[in-house]
Amino acid sequence: xxxxxxxxxxxxxxxxxxxxxxxxxxxxxxxxxxxxxxxxxxxxxxxxxxxxxxxxxxxxxxxxxxxxxxxxxxxxxxxxxxxxxxxxxxxxxxxxxxxxxxxxxxxxxxxxxxxxxxxxxxxxxxxxxxxxxxxxxxxxxxxxxxxxxxxxxxxxxxxxxxxxxxxxxxxxxxxxxxxxxxxxxxxxxxxxxxxxxxxxxxxxxxxxxxxxxxxxxxxxxxxxxxxxxxxxxxxxxxxxxxxxxxxxxxxxxxxxxxxxxxxxxxxxxxxxxxxxxxxxxxxxxxxxxxxxxxxxxxxxxxxxxxxxxxxxxxxxxxxxxxxxxxxxxxxxxxxxxxxxxxxxxxxxxxxxxxxxxxxxxxxxxxxxxxxxxxxxxxxxxxxxxxxxxxxxxxxxxxxxxxxxxxxxxxxxxxxxxxxxxxxxxxxxxxxxxxxxxxxxxxxxxxxxxxxxxxxxxxxxxxxxxxxxxxxxxxxxxxxxxxxxxxxxxxxxxxxxxxxxxxxxxxxxxxxxxxxxxxxxxxxxxxxxxxxxxxxxxxxxxxxxxxxxxxxxxxxxxxxxxxxxxxxxxxxxxxxxxxxxxxxxxxxxxxxxxxxxxxxxxxxxxxxxxxxxxxxxxxxxxxxxxxxxxxxxxxxxxxxxxxxxxxxxxxxxxxxxxxxxxxxxxxxxxxxxxxxxxxxxxxxxxxxxxxxxxxxxxxxxxxxxxxxxxxxxxxxxxxxxxxxxxxxxxxxxxxxxxxxxxxxxxxxxxxxxxxxxxxxxxxxxxxxxxxxxxxxxxxxxxxxxxxxxxxxxxxxxxxxxxxxxxxxxxxxxxxxxxxxxxxxxxxxxxxxxxxxxxxxxxxxxxxxxxxxxxxxxxxxxxxxxxxxxxxxxxxxxxxxxxxxxxxxxxxxxxxxxxxxxxxxxxxxxxxxxxxxxxxxxxxx
Amino acid sequence: xxxxxxxxxxxxxxxxxxxxxxxxxxxxxxxxxxxxxxxxxxxxxxxxxxxxxxxxxxxxxxxxxx
Numbered sequence: 001x002x003x004x005x006x007x008x009x010x011x012x013x014x015x016x017x018x019x020x021x022x023x024x025x026x027x028x029x030x031x032x033x034x035x036x037x038x039x040x041x042x043x044x045x046x047x048x049x050x051x052x053x054x055x056x057x058x059x060x061x062x063x064x065x066x067x068x069x070x071x072x073x074x075x076x077x078x079x080x081x082x083x084x085x086x087x088x089x090x091x092x093x094x095x096x097x098x099x100x101x102x103x104x105x106x107x108x109x110x111x112x113x114x115x116x117x118x119x120x121x122x123x124x125x126x127x128x129x130x131x132x133x134x135x136x137x138x139x140x141x142x143x144x145x146x147x148x149x150x151x152x153x154x155x156x157x158x159x160x161x162x163x164x165x166x167x168x169x170x171x172x173x174x175x176x177x178x179x180x181x182x183x184x185x186x187x188x189x190x191x192x193x194x195x196x197x198x199x200x201x202x203x204x205x206x207x208x209x210x211x212x213x214x215x216x217x218x219x220x221x222x223x224x225x226x227x228x229x230x231x232x233x234x235x236x237x238x239x240x241x242x243x244x245x246x247x248x249x250x251x252x253x254x255x256x257x258x259x260x261x262x263x264x265x266x267x268x269x270x271x272x273x274x275x276x277x278x279x280x281x282x283x284x285x286x287x288x289x290x291x292x293x294x295x296x297x298x299x300x301x302x303x304x305x306x307x308x309x310x311x312x313x314x315x316x317x318x319x320x321x322x323x324x325x326x327x328x329x330x331x332x333x334x335x336x337x338x339x340x341x342x343x344x345x346x347x348x349x350x351x352x353x354x355x356x357x358x359x360x361x362x363x364x365x366x367x368x369x370x371x372x373x374x375x376x377x378x379x380x381x382x383x384x385x386x387x388x389x390x391x392x393x394x395x396x397x398x399x400x401x402x403x404x405x406x407x408x409x410x411x412x413x414x415x416x417x418x419x420x421x422x423x424x425x426x427x428x429x430x431x432x433x434x435x436x437x438x439x440x441x442x443x444x445x446x447x448x449x450x451x452x453x454x455x456x457x458x459x460x461x462x463x464x465x466x467x468x469x470x471x472x473x474x475x476x477x478x479x480x481x482x483x484x485x486x487x488x489x490x491x492x493x494x495x496x497x498x499x500x501x502x503x504x505x506x507x508x509x510x511x512x513x514x515x516x517x518x519x520x521x522x523x524x525x526x527x528x529x530x531x532x533x534x535x536x537x538x539x540x541x542x543x544x545x546x547x548x549x550x551x552x553x554x555x556x557x558x559x560x561x562x563x564x565x566x567x568x569x570x571x572x573x574x575x576x577x578x579x580x581x582x583x584x585x586x587x588x589x590x591x592x593x594x595x596x597x598x599x600x601x602x603x604x605x606x607x608x609x610x611x612x613x614x615x616x617x618x619x620x621x622x623x624x625x626x627x628x629x630x631x632x633x634x635x636x637x638x639x640x641x642x643x644x645x646x647x648x649x650x651x652x653x654x655x656x657x658x659x660x661x662x663x664x665x666x667x668x669x670x671x672x673x674x675x676x677x678x679x680x681x682x683x684x685x686x687x688x689x690x691x692x693x694x695x696x697x698x699x700x701x702x703x704x705x706x707x708x709x710x711x712x713x714x715x716x717x718x719x720x721x722x723x724x725x726x727x728x729x730x731x732x733x734x735x736x737x738x739x740x741x742x743x744x745x746x747x748x749x750x751x752x753x754x755x756x757x758x759x760x761x762x763x764x765x766x767x768x769x770x771x772x773x774x775x776x777x778x779x780x781x782x783x784x785x786x787x788x789x790x791x792x793x794x795x796x797x798x799x800x801x802x803x804x805x806x807x808x809x810x811x812x813x814x815x816x817x818x819x820x821x822x823x824x825x826x827x828x829x830x831x832x833x834x835x836x837x838x839x840x841x842x843x844x845x846x847x848x849x850x851x852x853x854x855x856x857x858x859x860x861x862x863x864x865x866x867x868x869x870x871x872x873x874x875x876x877x878x879x880x881x882x883x884x885x886x887x888x889x890x891x892x893x894x895x896x897x898x899x900x901x902x903x904x905x906x907x908x909x910x911x912x913x914x915x916x917x918x919x920x921x922x923x
Numbered sequence: 924x925x926x927x928x929x930x931x932x933x934x935x936x937x938x939x940x941x942x943x944x945x946x947x948x949x950x951x952x953x954x955x956x957x958x959x960x961x962x963x964x965x966x967x968x969x970x971x972x973x974x975x976x977x978x979x980x981x982x983x984x985x986x987x988x989x
Contacts, residue, residue, distance in 0.1 A: 067965060067966060067969060070969060071945075074941075074945050074969075074973065077941065077973065077976060077977065078938055078941045078942060078945070078976075079938075080980065081934045081935060081937050081938030081941065081976075081980065082934070082935060082938055083934075084927075084930060084931035084934045084935075085931050085935070225961075226961055226962055227960075227961030227962075230958060230961060230962060230963055231961065234958075240956065243956065243963035243964075243965065243966065244954050244955065244956060244963075244965055245950075245954050245965065247951065247954055249947075252946075252947035252950065252951065255946075255947075255950070256945075256946055256947070259945060259946075287984050287987075288984065290934065290980055290984055291977055291980040291981040291984050291985075294973075294976070294977045294980065295977050295981075298970070298973050298974060298977060302970070305966060
């Protein structure tokens with residue numbers, strides 16, 4: 001038998017354990033040994049996303065929409081994939097600027113605007129308070145149901161119970177006390193609550209285990225596994241329908257819009273922002289949360305459908321609300337311990353949500369709503385106060401109590417009404433309004449304060465009109481005519497069919513119109529005016545956060561003068577004098593100064609003071625307060641331009657740098673190539689020099705030795721004398737020829753050679769050359785064959801040079817032919833329609849394939865140069881080839897070893913040359 | 924830094940894959956009565972795709988080297 005006192009004592013024991021964990025966490029944190037500095041704890045604490053709306057509500061939702069409960073968890077899973085970029089950036093920004101809430105984030109981004117911070121706070125409070133009511137209702141209902149154990153009695157309408165007998169009131173009071181104890185033990189400059197996070201992570205484990213326990217019990221205890229449950233469900237048409245979605249565009253549309261909505265909610269619900277961003281110890285913890293948090297979500301959802309189906313089959317008459325199946329199924333089976341465990345699970349889901357959400361909201365209410373008003377309203381009075389930290393804590397505590405009280409009042413008023421049941425998604429739609437301002441704020445520098453205010457206001461108003469007011473009307477607080485007839489009876493203004501848009505569910509409908517209004521106003525208004533100086537500097541800090549937090553000083557955004565004697569008491573008034581002095585001292589030590597008084601009140605110190613203060617009272621108020629003691633000088637126009645253009649400049653620099661480095665690489669490559677070429681040329685020159693000197697030395701040696709013989713031996717006979725002199729003359733000639741050729745080659749290569757171009761008849765050239773070499777032929781008795789074609793056209797070339805080529809080819813042919821048996825064929829023909837061809841064919845030793853290239857290189861002679869005396873200068877063929885190429889022709893060799901060689905060259909025809917020939921003949 | 928940008932991009936790819944899997948028209952393919960392994964087809968598909976997405980994220984995060 002579960003009696004009231006059992007339930008109450010178990011509940012209080014549970015809360016006691018929570019508090020012990022939180023207390024322990026805070027102690028460890030104070031001692032500098034954080035227990036939450038662990039990625040797994042961080043990921044678990046994110047599961048504060050799963051409230052009683054998940055714990056009890058998923059089954060209720062599944063009972064009416066089948067798998068329609070899933071998008072709420074698929075969205076966060078998908079969004080986690082973008083966290084690596086988006087959430088990391090938000091965390092980095094928040095740490096750099098000591099952001100304490102989502103309102104603080106938005107107001108800081110848009111020039112530390114107090115108006116914007118207040119607006120965000122109002123939206124969050126209005127959107128979230130009913131959600132808190134929902135938690136109260138769930139706990140109160142589950143408590144009431146449990147009290148009647150083992151009978152299953154649905155709780156009476158909330159309003160029907162007298163106030164003092166209403167368990168929800170006591171739950172609200174207990175939670176308020178609990179949250180105050182947790183959340184406002186002291187005023188932390190960073191607004192982090194390590195103990196609370198530890199407790200939340202613990203709660204996440206409890207609610208998951210409770211839900212899995214009941215899921216496993218229903219699936220495998222009451223029924224025989226998934227197959228059994230789904231098999232039986234198939235027999236009931238109503239249940240079978242839950243297994244599929246309505247196959248229509250609208251149902252897929254709302255499926256996706258819910259997914260999208262929950263993607264935004266996981267980022268911007270105040271409690272999620274609090275846990276993910278503000279309470280984050282180390283941004284590296286985010287990595288594991290990216291997969292661990294979705295894993296948590298899938299685990300807590302696996303048994304939703306089996307419990308739903310099981311419950312619907314167990315209570316077929318509809319007397320039991322599907323929202324309570326998680327609790328009533330184990331009750332119906334008389335599982336006392338499990339029932340109690342489920343109740344504790346639901347309690348943990350509720351308390352986790354309420355604690356974090358209330359702390360987040362109270363921070364916002366205090367920093368962005370109350371403090372700005374107080375600071376303006378009673379500035380003089382507050383100025384006299386020496387220590388405002390107590391006042392701040394009091395405001396926070398009052399805010400927590402007020403928020404929970406409001407939640408309770410809404411619960412009493414709404415009760416079972418629609419306004420409470422549907423509030424989960426309505427809350428999501430409210431916080432989704434923050435998305436454009438935040439996403440725009442961290443990626444788009446041109447987004448302005450005016451744009452953000454316009455967008456948020458427009459989106460919020462559309463949300464009120466299309467979701468909140470209709471939910472009031474459905475609860476009976478407004479006339480239903482408002483929904484069915486439209487405002488003032490204008491059909492186009494029907495709140496759930498705005499401008500005649502039908503076919504969407506109410507959430508999708510509202511999401512579409514509110515986002516249209518929100519994004520439209522944000523972008524349009526932002527683009528109307530350039531951001532002012534403060535907005536621009538904040539925009540740079542947010543958008544380029546990764547650049548600014550990686551080492552650069554921020555002081556350039558601020559110029560002014562301040563005194564430590566002014567700053568220290570100011571901070572002390574909000575943080576308490578001791579904490580402030582401690583913080584300044586820590587800063588001073590960091591700067592290598594002994595005491596706070598010796599600090600130089602430069603821009604960095606002012607910034608440090610401002611962020612310290614921002615941690616306590618929010619960015620916007622901190623700015624106002626610091627400005628009251630600091631004489632701020634407006635930055636010069638140059639600085640403004642610097643701030644605005646910084647990003648583009650840096651980008652331009654980096655582009656220039658890249659281009660420079662590319663150019664440099666190209667230049668290096670060119671240089672390397674040129675260097676290689678130079679080296680090659682240098683090597684060739686060296687080779688050339690050594691070959692030339694070698695070639696010169698051979699004739700010189702013989703000339704010298706014969707001359708010495710003649711000089712030293714006067715008695716030498718005449719015949720020998722003549723013979724020696726002949727050798728000397730011959731060697732001198734060879735020397736002369738060699739030198740001439742070297743000079744010739746050099747001239748041709750340097751382009752300084754003289755060319756006397758004229759129309760040439762190759763016939764004449766060949767005959768002249770043959771005449772010049774006839775003695776060579778005769779000496780070796782080599783047979784000469786002429787094969788001349790008729791009517792060969794003239795070519796344009798240098799007469800003497802061509803003779804040089806022919807002489808070279810003919811003398812080579814003779815040189816390599818054997819005496820007596822040698823035969824040289826000289827051929828003249830027309831090749832194709834454009835060229836005249838000359839072949840000189842011999843039947844000598846021939847040239848091996850691999851040597852056919854080298855013979856055209858300077859000083860290369862085929863054959864064993866070590867044993868055989870070189871038979872030429874090694875310059876003839878290279879010179880000949882250059883001459884032929886100079887006139888647009890080609891010189892090559894075809895040969896194979898032992899079968900003789902044919903040297904051929906072609907020269908382009910001189911068009912119309914034939915006529916000339918005739919003319920010449922006439923002459 | 925490069926490595927971590929690669930990790931981010933891989934995660935974005937998984938995000939896009941998830942958007943594809945949890946959306947019309949793929950979801951419509953499985954939106955039919957009928958069961959596989961004794962579990963309704965649509966239910967199995969969504970949980971399977973969900974597990975796949977989480978599995979990929981786990982691989983990407985835990986095997987990164989930065």
